[in-house]
Amino acid sequence: MPMTRIRLTLAYEGTDFCGWQVQPADRTVQGEVERALATILGRAVRVHGSGRTDAGVHALGQVVHFDCPDGRTGFPWQRGLNGILPRDVRVLDAAEVPDDFHARYGAVSKTYEYCLWHERGFCLPQRRRFVWNCGPVDFARMEAAAGLLLGEHDFAAFQNVGTDVDSTVRTVTEISRHAGPTAHESVWRFTADGFLKQMVRNLVGCLVACGRGKLDLDGVRVILEAGDRTLAPATVPPQGLTLVRVAYGEG
Amino acid sequence: MPMTRIRLTLAYEGTDFCGWQVQPADRTVQGEVERALATILGRAVRVHGSGRTDAGVHALGQVVHFDCPDGRTGFPWQRGLNGILPRDVRVLDAAEVPDDFHARYGAVSKTYEYCLWHERGFCLPQRRRFVWNCGPVDFARMEAAAGLLLGEHDFAAFQNVGTDVDSTVRTVTEISRHAGPTAHESVWRFTADGFLKQMVRNLVGCLVACGRGKLDLDGVRVILEAGDRTLAPATVPPQGLTLVRVAYGEG
The missing domain is CATH 3.30.70.580 (Pseudouridine synthase I, catalytic domain, N-terminal subdomain)
Incomplete structure (x- = not known):
C-alpha cells in the first residue's frame, strides 16, 4: 500500500x-x-x-x-x-x-537552550520547572570558556555513557547568551551539527564551573584535550534544557 | 508580650x-x-x-x-x-x-496582569498554566473599550456575587497592553485603587468580547451604566491572571 x-x-x-x-x-x-x-x-x-x-x-x-x-x-x-x-x-x-525526509538522519543541526536562575534566595514558582538555580555567576568568564568550546572538537569529555556513537567529534557553531523571561535568568543557546548524550548539560556544567570561579580556561582546555568525562564538572539538571530547533538541509 | x-x-x-x-x-x-x-x-x-x-x-x-x-x-x-x-x-x-502597617487596609493600589493566548491551533504546553486561549482578537477594539473603563466608575456590572462591599465604585488608573513571553500572547495590565470580586476577569471578558467583535463601545457603555452583571460577558478563566504588585502609601 x-x-x-x-x-x-x-x-x-x-x-x-x-x-x-x-x-x-x-x-x-x-x-x-x-x-x-x-x-x-x-x-x-x-x-x-x-x-x-x-x-x-x-x-x-x-x-x-x-x-x-x-x-x-x-x-x-x-x-x-x-x-x-x-x-x-x-x-x-x-x-x-517527500519519502526521503527523515527526522533523524536528515537533521543538519540542532539548537538547544539552557535556562539558568541566578538568585539564591528564591526561585519563582512560575519558573521552577524551566530553570536550574545555579546562583550568581560571572558571565564574562562563562563566555570566555564558551569561546574555547566553539568549533570542531572531540567532545568525549562531555559525553555521558549509554549510547554508542561512531565518533565523538562534533562542530559547535553557536554558544550565545540571551536575556531570560525574568531579570533573574540567563538563557544559553547551543547549536551544533549534533550533540552527544547529555552533551549540552555537560557543557553547561563546565560553563557554570567557570562562572563560579571553580574552573579556569586552562582547566577547560585540559578537559577538552584529555577527553576524560571524569575530569569535567557534573551534568546539570534536565529541567533547564529545551530543544528549540532542528534544521534540515535544502531539498 | x-x-x-x-x-x-x-x-x-x-x-x-x-x-x-x-x-x-x-x-x-x-x-x-x-x-x-x-x-x-x-x-x-x-x-x-x-x-x-x-x-x-x-x-x-x-x-x-x-x-x-x-x-x-x-x-x-x-x-x-x-x-x-x-x-x-x-x-x-x-x-x-511598623505596627501600623496593614497588608490589606494600607494598600492604596493593586496591579494585576492577564495573559491571553491568540493561536487557535495549539497552546504551548510550557504556557498552558498561565494563559487563556481566546483565539485571535482585534487589539485596537479592545484598547478602545479599555478607554471607556478607565477612571472612576461604579463597576457593579463587573462584580461577581459572594463578597459584601460598601461600595462598588473603583478608580481604574491603568489598562495597558504589553508583549507576552511568546509571540502568541498579549498581556493586559490593570491597576486600580481596589478590585471587586473577579473584577479583572470580568473586565477581560468584556475586552475580549469587544476584540472578537461581539460587543461594541455602545454596548460597553450600556453595561457599565446599567450596573447589571447579567448583561456583561462571562468571567474568563483564572489561570491567565497574576497579582503582580500591591502599592502602599508613604510612611
Missing part, C-alpha cells in the same frame, strides 16, 4: 515525561504520540524523532516523522492529534513531506 | 491551590504559609493578605503581614520560610515593619 510521510513539529513540557523514547512501563512523549496516532489510524505506527530528549527536558521544536496510508492525504493532523494528545504535548505544525 | 510585625512579599503558582484564603479541607496559600510559620514559631499565627486571590490565580507580588514574638528580631524569614514552604510558594522579600 502506498504511504504518505508526515512531518510533525512538537512542543512538550518534559516535567511529567520519562523522556522522548518509548518505554514499556513509563510515560514518554513518543509513547503518547504513537498512542494518539493509533487512535486515529486504528493500527500501530512507529514515530521517528530527530533524537531523544531525556526525562525532564522540554521541547519547542522537536521534529518527528511517521508514515500513514496514502488515503489520509489532506487529513488535519494538527487538529486531529491535538484533540487526543495530553496537554503537555502539542503539535505546532504538520506537513506531508 | 511585645510583638514584631513582619511583611512578606510572596510569589505563588496558583495551579494547585484553592486560592489564597485558608479553608478547612483545601490546600490554600494562606494555609501553607501559616503552617510553615507554626513550624518555626511553635504556635498558630494568623497571616493577613492584601486580598484574596481565587483558585488558579497566580501572584508575583502578594503582600502579607503577621505578628511574631519580639525575640525573633533579625530572624532570616525568607530563608527560614523558603526552607519549609512547598515549591509553588516562595517568599521574595521579608522585612520588619
Whole structure:
C-alpha cells in the first residue's frame, strides 16, 4: 500500500515525561504520540524523532516523522492529534513531506537552550520547572570558556555513557547568551551539527564551573584535550534544557 | 508580650491551590504559609493578605503581614520560610515593619496582569498554566473599550456575587497592553485603587468580547451604566491572571 510521510513539529513540557523514547512501563512523549496516532489510524505506527530528549527536558521544536496510508492525504493532523494528545504535548505544525525526509538522519543541526536562575534566595514558582538555580555567576568568564568550546572538537569529555556513537567529534557553531523571561535568568543557546548524550548539560556544567570561579580556561582546555568525562564538572539538571530547533538541509 | 510585625512579599503558582484564603479541607496559600510559620514559631499565627486571590490565580507580588514574638528580631524569614514552604510558594522579600502597617487596609493600589493566548491551533504546553486561549482578537477594539473603563466608575456590572462591599465604585488608573513571553500572547495590565470580586476577569471578558467583535463601545457603555452583571460577558478563566504588585502609601 502506498504511504504518505508526515512531518510533525512538537512542543512538550518534559516535567511529567520519562523522556522522548518509548518505554514499556513509563510515560514518554513518543509513547503518547504513537498512542494518539493509533487512535486515529486504528493500527500501530512507529514515530521517528530527530533524537531523544531525556526525562525532564522540554521541547519547542522537536521534529518527528511517521508514515500513514496514502488515503489520509489532506487529513488535519494538527487538529486531529491535538484533540487526543495530553496537554503537555502539542503539535505546532504538520506537513506531508517527500519519502526521503527523515527526522533523524536528515537533521543538519540542532539548537538547544539552557535556562539558568541566578538568585539564591528564591526561585519563582512560575519558573521552577524551566530553570536550574545555579546562583550568581560571572558571565564574562562563562563566555570566555564558551569561546574555547566553539568549533570542531572531540567532545568525549562531555559525553555521558549509554549510547554508542561512531565518533565523538562534533562542530559547535553557536554558544550565545540571551536575556531570560525574568531579570533573574540567563538563557544559553547551543547549536551544533549534533550533540552527544547529555552533551549540552555537560557543557553547561563546565560553563557554570567557570562562572563560579571553580574552573579556569586552562582547566577547560585540559578537559577538552584529555577527553576524560571524569575530569569535567557534573551534568546539570534536565529541567533547564529545551530543544528549540532542528534544521534540515535544502531539498 | 511585645510583638514584631513582619511583611512578606510572596510569589505563588496558583495551579494547585484553592486560592489564597485558608479553608478547612483545601490546600490554600494562606494555609501553607501559616503552617510553615507554626513550624518555626511553635504556635498558630494568623497571616493577613492584601486580598484574596481565587483558585488558579497566580501572584508575583502578594503582600502579607503577621505578628511574631519580639525575640525573633533579625530572624532570616525568607530563608527560614523558603526552607519549609512547598515549591509553588516562595517568599521574595521579608522585612520588619511598623505596627501600623496593614497588608490589606494600607494598600492604596493593586496591579494585576492577564495573559491571553491568540493561536487557535495549539497552546504551548510550557504556557498552558498561565494563559487563556481566546483565539485571535482585534487589539485596537479592545484598547478602545479599555478607554471607556478607565477612571472612576461604579463597576457593579463587573462584580461577581459572594463578597459584601460598601461600595462598588473603583478608580481604574491603568489598562495597558504589553508583549507576552511568546509571540502568541498579549498581556493586559490593570491597576486600580481596589478590585471587586473577579473584577479583572470580568473586565477581560468584556475586552475580549469587544476584540472578537461581539460587543461594541455602545454596548460597553450600556453595561457599565446599567450596573447589571447579567448583561456583561462571562468571567474568563483564572489561570491567565497574576497579582503582580500591591502599592502602599508613604510612611
